[in-house]
Amino acid sequence: MKNVFLAFAFLCSSFIIAQEGTNMKKVITPPEKVKFAFEKEYPGKVPVWSEEYVGDDADEVRFEARYNVTNTTKAVAIYDNLGNMKAYELQITFSQLPPKAQAYLKKNYAPKAIKEIAMVVDDKNKTTYEVGVTKDTKFYDVVFDKDGGFDVSIEKN
Template sequence: MKNVLFIAVFLCSSFLRAQEGTNMKRVIVPPEIVKLAFEKEYPGKTPVWSEEYVGDDNDEIRYEAKYDVNKTTKALAIYDNLGNLKAYEMQISLSQLPPKAQSYLKKNYPAKAIKEIAVVVDDKNKTTYEVGIEKDSRFYDVVFDKNGGFDVIIEKN
């Protein structure tokens, strides 16, 4: 179960870097059931779709819908091939992180190291916070639980 969460976190975190052109996923048209699920959940939003293969043998497909929540906020909704929402990620500001996470970041990283911040909700309604950090020319996701407690650091390629 923990592997599924880490995979979801990994997939979600890639959306922000894709906005910067560092992630070269091809744009696709998802199955109708996936498009309808997105349109029902986020009416009036125009997504850019991509796909990702996940699972132990890369045998599961996920459809990623990137879209603008408003002029300054981007989001990502991830669906399986049956149109079930698997995870949702939305950009947030540092001030929207739980105080415990803010304290951890201020204590351990300079402000300029923080490149992106997002709240992630998975299909089990579990909330985590991901903070993209650049340190020594490497990119990391620092993950916090819903209360802002430190969980894990994941190095990104």
């Protein structure tokens, strides 16, 4: 359940830059340990930093570095306050999803319903695929395991 919450919280916060509106986060400067960890992992990349409070009582802080991998591909690296990476999210194309996930989406959603696709790797090196879709005027995060098996669908408000 904690992994589902982390995945949900992560996807909710992902690609906010592309979703202008009330969800915009305040740009911050992270602690030196966090900046150093990012610069070591992604030299030459210029991030936009924000912070988010997570956990059962929103008592843990996470620092999110949003940056461009290429001109058309975005990524988010999430760190704790000690500079430990907690998750990494990479924007991908439909064709980069595992075949099982592609088949599920084709069967259950119209192509235009798919709004965003990302590969997520957490701090335990667990890979999932998260697809943002719309159906009946509602937005859902559809999560697949590393092999493309359906895991969960979460409605976002």
